[in-house]
Amino acid sequence: MSRRQNRTRLVFDSSLRTLPEQDIRTILRAADPLIAIAGRAMLIKVLRGSRAQDVLKYGMDDNPCYGAYQGRTEAEVLAMVDWMILNDYLGLDFAGDLPLLFYTERGWSIEREIYANELIDGFDKLLAQAAPPYDMLYLKDRSRDMILLLLEILHERADPKYVPILEAWAQVDYAKVRKEIARVIGHVSAPAPASQSAATSSTPAATSPPVS
Incomplete structure (x- = not known):
């Protein structure tokens, strides 16, 4: 016969009504x-x-x-x-x-965003303090949904300074992560659409009437 485990009875302090x-x-x-x-x-x-x-x-x-x-x-x-x-x-x-x-699901949805932005802050420090090639192995085997959120943040920022980091990262991670990294690099590296001013500058300017 198996023995029943004696679990600690948990008592919680419910005195707080809110937390900032x-x-x-x-x-x-x-x-x-x-x-x-x-x-x-x-x-x-x-x-x-x-x-x-x-x-x-x-x-x-x-x-x-x-x-x-x-x-x-x-x-x-x-x-x-x-x-x-x-x-x-x-x-x-x-x-x-x-x-x-x-x-909990509620807590993790906040923590993964905190951690993703913390890792991006680490990218900024790495770019400021070191030259490529960058060792990105520390990102492998991290929580997949946190990594995907991190990449989505970089996609939204569309800052080309992160491309060397992303390229080094793509060399060491799994295929699904590499696919997302390639998507971000493609978006960040895409040429910016021509501005309205550039478009209008290509139209011939009106010539002034000859001076008599």
Whole structure:
């Protein structure tokens, strides 16, 4: 006969009625490296800038939102994290008897946009600090829908400065991603339509009557 696992009974702090948009984005970003490997306690430590051994051992102090709420109490940050769970931005799923964080659909739709723009900011730094060829292997095996969103943002920006980055990226990723990269490069590299002024300048100018 199998033993029934004793799962921790979770109690949530429901004292907060609302949370500002910036706090929602901060907590979602802080949660990213913790998804499916840690729970509320670790997220609170990261947000408060804890120097606990488990935080430092796993490099959680490199989290871009590490210490975002350094001046707040554990209870205050717990209430914010629990608000995120109760309002369907984050969830908890059990692995054995351990409740681990996951993104809900609502939360992931925000986090993927945050992360995509963060990666594009990284492209800007790479272009400013290094010359091609660029090593883009770090983008391989990232979340596919986040990568597609990133490429759509670049498509909308239509900035040709990213073409060397995109060309280097296309050399190392999978066929479906390469296809989307090629679409973006084609759009960015397409010649701009002739301006109205250029069109009108091609028509013969009216000649002045001869001076008698």
